[in-house]
Amino acid sequence: xxxxxxxxxxxxxxxxxxxxxxxxxxxxxxxxxxxxxxxxxxxxxxxxxxxxxxxxxxxxxxxxxxxxxxxxxxxxxxxxxxxxxxxxxxxxxxxxxxxxxxxxxxxxxxxxxxxxxxxxx
Amino acid sequence: xxxxxxxxxxxxxxxxxxxxxxxxxxxxxxxxxxxxxxxxxxxxxxxxxxxxxxxxxxxxxxxxxxxxxxxxxxxxxxxxxxxxxxxxxxxxxxxxxxxxxxxxxxxxxxx
Numbered sequence: 001x002x003x004x005x006x007x008x009x010x011x012x013x014x015x016x017x018x019x020x021x022x023x024x025x026x027x028x029x030x031x032x033x034x035x036x037x038x039x040x041x042x043x044x045x046x047x048x049x050x051x052x053x054x055x056x057x058x059x060x061x062x063x064x065x066x067x068x069x070x071x072x073x074x075x076x077x078x079x080x081x082x083x084x085x086x087x088x089x090x091x092x093x094x095x096x097x098x099x100x101x102x103x104x105x106x107x108x109x110x111x112x113x114x115x116x117x118x119x120x121x
Numbered sequence: 122x123x124x125x126x127x128x129x130x131x132x133x134x135x136x137x138x139x140x141x142x143x144x145x146x147x148x149x150x151x152x153x154x155x156x157x158x159x160x161x162x163x164x165x166x167x168x169x170x171x172x173x174x175x176x177x178x179x180x181x182x183x184x185x186x187x188x189x190x191x192x193x194x195x196x197x198x199x200x201x202x203x204x205x206x207x208x209x210x211x212x213x214x215x216x217x218x219x220x221x222x223x224x225x226x227x228x229x230x231x232x
Contacts, residue, residue: 045158045166045211047221059220095165106215107156109177111165 002026004096004112011118012086022079022096022112030054030074033104036081037111038092048094049081053102064090086119093117123147123216125224132230137202141227143212144194151188153215155195160226161208169210170197199229207231 008020020036036048049060049070058070069082079096093116097108124146133139143155157170168177170186173195183202188195195214199206212224 044226045213045223047223050220061219061221100171106220107154107171107213108158108166109168109171111167113165 002098002110004098004110006094006096006112006115009094009115009117011120013121014087014119016086017082017084018086018117020081020083020094020096020115020117022081024077024079024096024098027098029072029077031102032109033099033102034070034072034079035097035099035104035108036068036070036079037095037097037108038090038117039095039114040089040092043092046092047106050099050104050106051079052104057103059104083117086117088119091117091119122219123214123222125212125214125222127210127212127224127227129225130228130230132232133202135202135204135231138198138200139202139229141197141199141210141212141229142194143196143224144192145214148193149190150193150195150214151190155186155188156213157184157186157195157197158211158213159206159208160211161205164208166211202231204231 003025005023035050051070067085071080093114095114096112098110126144158166159169160166174186183200209226216222
């Protein structure tokens, strides 16, 4: 079955950078679009970014545009999120999520367990 | 921007039926699919309804979804409630400008 395992979270100071990873297994990773979705403590879900199956297209939420970059390595079945210029309001659990198809339907099929990012001085 | 509004919380007794609504702020909610996610306490979300009313494999028949254009709303209905159904439920749809729109979530209590 689909398995998504996020890693790379931790405590980071405002203004610093962090890179999250999501290791995928149980499906043909290179044929599906992938997403990052986050959830601030005690709050609802917020979509962050999507990347198409081949990495040729990316879209971002306005709240992270210009600071975050989504990427993927299909040879390693791994999704990434490079987060720069982090702010306190970026504190959240970050989930990796699989799309229903290759280019992106913007709907989520399966989710990972998440990795927690805390931005604090 | 298009928004989805859900009740903050609902509660019902075991064995009963509960319906969670998801109302669109404008336009026609039926123009894009609505999806529903369940998030049990301390866990990641899982998909319980996709394409308005389809159940992923493994999701019990007790879960059903519908869309009503006249009220511009979608609904998730859970019948034969069990304590394991407790958690937060989020509706989600697509919007051309912001791409992904989530409802604010509904806390379901089964008591």
